[in-house]
Amino acid sequence: MTGNLVEIRNLRVEATTDADRRVEIIKGVSLDIAEGEIVALIGESGSGKTTIAMTLMGYTRQGCAITGGEVHLAGVDMVKLSEAERAGIRGTRVAYVPQSAAAAFNPALTIMDQVIEVARIHKLMSTAEAQAKALSLFKALSLPEPETIGNRYPHQVSGGQLQRLAAAMALIGQPKVVIFDEPTTALDVTTQVEVLRAFKAVTAQHSIAGVYVSHDLAVVAQIADRIVVLKDGTVQETGTTSEILEEARHPYTRELLAAFRPKAQQRGPEHEDATDGHLLQVDNLTVGYGPRRRDGQPLISAVQAVSLKLDRGRNLGIIGESGCGKSTLARAIAGILPAHAGDIIFDGRELGKAGRGRTRNELRKIQIVFQHADTALNPAKSVEDILRRPLTFYHGMKGKARDARVSELLDLVHLPKSVRHRLPRELSGGQKQRVNFARALAAEPTLILCDEITSALDTVVAAAVVELLKELQRELGLSYIFISHDLSVVEAICDEIIVMYRGQKVEEITPNRLAAPQHPYTRLLFSSVPKLDPTWLDNLKQNAEEVRAYCHQ
Amino acid sequence: MRRQVTSLVVKRLLIALITLVIVSFAVFFATALLPGDTATILLGQSATPEAVEGLRKAMHLNDPAIIRFLRWMAGLVQGDFGTSYANNVPVANLIRGRFANTMMLAGLTASIAVPLALTLGITAAMWRGTLYDRIVTVATIGIISVPEFMIATLAVLLFAVYLKWLPALSFTNEVKSFYDLMRTYAMPVVTLTFGVSAQMIRMTRAAVVETLNTPYVEMALLKGASRPRLVLRHALPNALGPIVNSVALSLSYLLGGVIIVETIFNYPGIAKLMVDAVSTRDLPLIQTCAMIFCLGYLALITAADIIAVLSNPRLR
Incomplete structure (x- = not known):
C-alpha cells in the first residue's frame, strides 16, 4: 500500500x-x-x-x-x-x-x-x-x-x-x-x-x-x-x-x-440615433401574484414599476439573483401573466396586458423560450409534431410546404433531419433546447424572450447555444431579451444589461461600462462571478457592508 | 408560529362544526323523505282519520319541516334525542347500551388492528423488495379481496360448527370473566381486524416507501444510519400525515360500517339497532344513529388532520 x-x-x-x-x-x-x-x-x-x-x-x-x-x-x-x-x-x-x-x-x-x-x-x-x-x-x-x-x-x-x-x-x-x-x-x-x-x-x-x-x-x-x-x-x-x-x-x-474564456463581442458602433423608434418599450410595469388589494396593487408584487427599452436588432440582458422578478417580467411581456399596471408598447402599438387581449400577429412576433426544455416540450409528441404546430397556428401551413419548413428550422438550429421523428426524451439536453428554440423561430418572431435558456446546460453546450443565437440574429435580424443569473452569458450576447434586485430595476448598463457599475448591488454581483484565476477568491475584496446588505443572511 | 398553528387548528375545528350542521340537515331531511306517514304507521291501518289527525298535532307533524328541524337540533344540543316511535322509550335509553357495545367492539379491534397494521406496514417498507415484503403485500391484497361476510361465515363454520371452540353468537351480557370476553369477542374482532388492517398496511407501506426515496433519507444513509433508523427516524415522521389519515378512515368504519359482522354474530351493536329502526320506521332512532356515525367519522378525520398539522414543522 x-x-x-x-x-x-x-x-x-x-x-x-x-x-x-x-x-x-x-x-x-x-x-x-x-x-x-x-x-x-x-x-x-x-x-x-x-x-x-x-x-x-x-x-x-x-x-x-x-x-x-x-x-x-x-x-x-x-x-x-x-x-x-x-x-x-x-x-x-x-x-x-x-x-x-x-x-x-x-x-x-x-x-x-x-x-x-x-x-x-x-x-x-x-x-x-x-x-x-x-x-x-x-x-x-x-x-x-x-x-x-x-x-x-x-x-x-x-x-x-x-x-x-x-x-x-x-x-x-x-x-x-x-x-x-x-x-x-x-x-x-x-x-x-x-x-x-x-x-x-x-x-x-x-x-x-x-x-x-x-x-x-x-x-x-x-x-x-x-x-x-x-x-x-x-x-x-x-x-x-x-x-x-x-x-x-x-x-x-x-x-x-x-x-x-470571455469572448469579446464584436459589437457594431453604438448607434444612439434610433431611427424608427424602439422595438419594445415597457413603462412602469408592475406585476404580481394573488388578488388585488384595495389600492389596485397585487397582494405579492414580483416586479415593481420597471421600465425598459429595446431597439430593433439589439439585445437586452436582465440579470439578478433567483426571486428578483426577472422571469416574472418576461412572462408579463409575453402576456402569460398579465401585468397589474404599466404599459407595454411593441412596434409602436400598445399591447394588451393579457395574451388573449392581443391579436394573433402580435402574439406571433413575441416568442418566449423557457429554461427547462424537458418540461416545455410535450413528451408524447415527436420533434416534427412540436414544430408543425406553430407553423399551422400562425401561418396556416399544411402538407409539403410545412414539412419543408420543419426541415429548414432544424437546419437553422443545426440539428440533423434524422431527429424529426424522435421524441424529446430521446434527445440530449442541448438538442432539446435547440428544438425548444426552433419552435419559437417557427413563428417568425421579431423578439425572443430567452428565460435562462442555458442554465440547465453544460458549459460547452451552453456556449454552442449562445453561438447559435448570435448567428441566427445575424441571419434573421432578431432581437433578444436574455434573462440569466449568469453574467458571463449575458455579457457575451447583450448590448445593454438591466440589473434587478427584489423586483426593482437597480441599474441599467452597457457592457462597455461593465467595469464601473454604480449601484452597490451591481458591484457586488459583478465582483462575485468566479474567474478562472486560482487566486481570485483569495484576492477578492468585497465591501463587508454591501455583502451584509444584499446577501440574505 | 404558535399563533399560526392555533389558527389552523381552530379553522379545522370550525370546518368540522359546519360540516356537522350540514350533515344533520341532510340526515333530517333524508329521513323525512322516507315514504309513509308516521302517525298512520303508529296507529295502524284501521285508525280513524280523527285519531291520526290528533296524533299528528300532538307530535307536531303538521309544523313546517324547518321548524321541526330546528326543534330537533335544539333537542340534540341539549342531549334530548327524542322518543322512539316504536316503543315509546327515550332514544337515549335505547342507544346507551348499544353504544357501549359498539365502542367495546371498536376499541378491542382498534387496539389490535392499529399496532398490527402499522408494524406490518412499516416493516414491509423497511425491507422493501424482500420475500417478507412480498408475503405481506400478497396477504393484504388477498384479504382486501375477500368480503367480510365470507371471512365471518368461514370463521363460524370452522370454530363454532366443526371445532366447537367458540360460540357462534356473541351474547355480551353473558360475559363474566376475561375468558368469556375472549370467547365472545374473538371471532368478531378477528373478522374486523382482517378487514380494516389490510387498508392501513397498504397505506402505511406506500407512505413510508415514498419518503424513503427522498434525498434526505439518502443523506441519512450516507451518514451511516442503519435501515431501522432511516425508516423510524427519517421517513416515518414525514409519512405521518397520510398514515394517520388512513388509520382514521379505517377506525370510522368500525363505528358505523360493521353491520354485516354484527348481523352474522348477532352482536347487539349500534349498526344493528339502526337497521332494526329502519324496518320499524322509527325516525328519531334512525336520525340519532346516523348522527352518531357522522359525529364519530368527523371527530376521527378532524383529529387526523390536526395530528398531521402538528407533526409538520413547516405548519407548526
Missing part, C-alpha cells in the same frame, strides 16, 4: 436502464487523492463524476452497481465491505455534502439533530460534546447566530446557510475525506462566494481531503489542488489546477476552457 488516502483502481459501474439493458457508465477509472488534498472531478452531466465520488462511500444510486475495480479508502476496499461495515465508515471517515442541501435536510427534524446525528449513530461522543463541536463548526463556517441556528428547522434558514450547515453535518465526525457534490450550483453567485470561502477555510484548517464535483471550472479553480477531467465515464486528463488551466493537453479540456 502506498501512502495515498484514496486509491481508485480500474473502477467500473453499470446502470440498468428502463428497458432492462445494462450500460457501463464508469469505464475503468483510476485516481488517487493524498491526505489533505482537494481533487476536483469536472465534466458535463452524464460524465459520471457524481457516481465516481459516491463509490468512495461504497454507495451507488438505485439501478447502479459497482461491477469491477477497487476503491481503497485509508487502506480499506469499500467495494468488498458488507453494507454494515460500510455504514460504519460513512460519516466517520468519509462524508458527503450534497448538491441541494435544501432537499437533503429532513424537514421534520431540527438542524442540530441532523448535524450531530453522525456522532449519535457512531457513538463518537456525548450529545453535549457533539453540540459544542457543532457550535464551533457553525462559527468556523461563519454562520449567523451560531448559538441558536441549530434549534431551527431547515425551512427557516436560507439556501446558502443550509449549504454551510450541510458542510458542518459532514465535518462533525472528523472525516478524512469529504465529498462535495456540486455544493454551490444551486446558489446565487453572491452567496456562492461566502460558501466557497467557508469551505476552503474549514478544509484547510482540519487538513481534510476532498473530492469536489462540479461542472464549473472557475469555481473549481478556487478550491482544488488537482483537477480530473471526465467525459463519458473515462478520465480525459489529470493535472494540478494550474497545469490544467494553463497547459491543458486534451482537446476536451481545451474546449471546456474555451467555453469559459
